[in-house]
Amino acid sequence: MTYDIKGKTAIVTGSARGIGKCICSDLLKKGANVVVSDTAEDVGNETTAEFQKEFGESRVVFIRCNVTKEEDLQNLYSKAIATFGYVDIVVNNAGILNEENWKLMMEINVTGLIRSCQLALDNMSTKNKGKGGVVVNLASVAGLMAGEGSKVYHASKHAVYGYTRSQYLTQGTDNVRFNCVCPFLVDTALAQDWDNSNRTFLTSDLIEKLKAHMLKTEDIAEAVIFLIEDESNAGKAYLVTPFQKWDYYEQPSVLPF
Numbered sequence: 001m002t003y004d005i006k007g008k009t010a011i012v013t014g015s016a017r018g019i020g021k022c023i024c025s026d027l028l029k030k031g032a033n034v035v036v037s038d039t040a041e042d043v044g045n046e047t048t049a050e051f052q053k054e055f056g057e058s059r060v061v062f063i064r065c066n067v068t069k070e071e072d073l074q075n076l077y078s079k080a081i082a083t084f085g086y087v088d089i090v091v092n093n094a095g096i097l098n099e100e101n102w103k104l105m106m107e108i109n110v111t112g113l114i115r116s117c118q119l120a121l122d123n124m125s126t127k128n129k130g131k132g133g134v135v136v137n138l139a140s141v142a143g144l145m146a147g148e149g150s151k152v153y154h155a156s157k158h159a160v161y162g163y164t165r166s167q168y169l170t171q172g173t174d175n176v177r178f179n180c181v182c183p184f185l186v187d188t189a190l191a192q193d194w195d196n197s198n199r200t201f202l203t204s205d206l207i208e209k210l211k212a213h214m215l216k217t218e219d220i221a222e223a224v225i226f227l228i229e230d231e232s233n234a235g236k237a238y239l240v241t242p243f244q245k246w247d248y249y250e251q252p253s254v255l256p257f
């Protein structure tokens with residue numbers, strides 16, 4: 001079954017640039033109203049002006065939001081609803097890669113994302129008089145595999161994967177569908193800045209080899225649109241790499257019953 005994006009309203013966190021910006025662009029092309037949201041106010045306003053020129057002023061707004069701040073997140077949802085009447089789609093994209101500042105990384109990649117999911121449920125769940133909706137979370141292949149030089153980043157993305165899958169269990173009562181996307185390296189500032197030289201396994205040579213196979217932001221936007229539209233695979237992670245056909249990740253079953 002296909003979810004129709006046209007006429008819906010979407011929030012994308014961390015969308016002033018990179019993957020988030022590209023997701024906004026594809027949502028607009030599909031006919032959604034879009035809330036661009038980021039801590040970077042100048043870039044966010046520039047991106048929004050660019051979109052307004054292409055898609056019409058009334059279809060895009062910028063709302064500043066630092067996902068680590070409770071009041072910012074609440075303001076994001078309430079302003080989005082005040083502007084467009086409802087929020088149907090949330091893409092939790094904001095994320096950083098910073099092993100030195102690992103506590104902040106966990107706050108952004110995990111705590112902020114989970115809080116945004118809770119607010120999405122508060123506003124969208126049919127249990128709370130919402131109309132239902134869709135949430136797509138940005139995990140990573142790092143959420144499905146080990147990583148020598150960025151252990152906390154990998155842990156943060158495992159958390160996104162586990163949280164997203166677990167939401168599946170209550171989807172029937174909330175009518176809010178959760179999925180996550182697990183991309184390999186994507187050509188953005190986050191990946192370009194990745195430098196884990198002097199490791200045992202992950203040598204500079206290997207990093208250069210990995211970087212030779214980067215995906216494009218357009219690939220991830222395409223995958224996110226696919227997830228939003230596909231109503232029949234709730235709770236699943238979608239694996240996007242240049243090495244194999246993009247597909248849902250099949251988690252082995254642990255329980256014998």
Ligand SMILES: NC(=O)C1=CN([C@@H]2O[C@H](COP(=O)(O)OP(=O)(O)OC[C@H]3O[C@@H](n4cnc5c(N)ncnc54)[C@H](O)[C@@H]3O)[C@@H](O)[C@H]2O)C=CC1
Pocket residue numbers: 013014015016017018019020037038039040065066067068093094095096108138139140141182183184185186187188189190191
């Ligand atoms: N680039 C890559 O290779 C991959 C990236 N990802 C994930 O995709 C997402 C987007 O990453 P990229 O576009 O590559 O990074 P990016 O660095 O190009 O963009 C991230 C955006 O998030 C914003 N941001 C940072 N902290 C924030 C906060 N506290 N609140 C709100 N916004 C904040 C930044 O200002 C920036 O605009 C992240 O969650 C990342 O972990 C997943 C797999 C691969």
Ligand SMILES: CC/C=C\CC(=O)/C=C/C=C\C=C\C=C\[C@@H](O)[C@@H](O)C/C=C\CCC(=O)O
Pocket residue numbers: 097139140141142144145146147148149150153183184185186190191194201202210
């Ligand atoms: C990891 C941070 C960099 C970029 C952001 C991102 O989300 C995407 C990363 C894509 C590829 C990362 C590959 C990392 C490989 C290394 O860390 C190796 O040390 C992995 C080696 C073995 C893993 C085997 C296993 O899972 O057990």
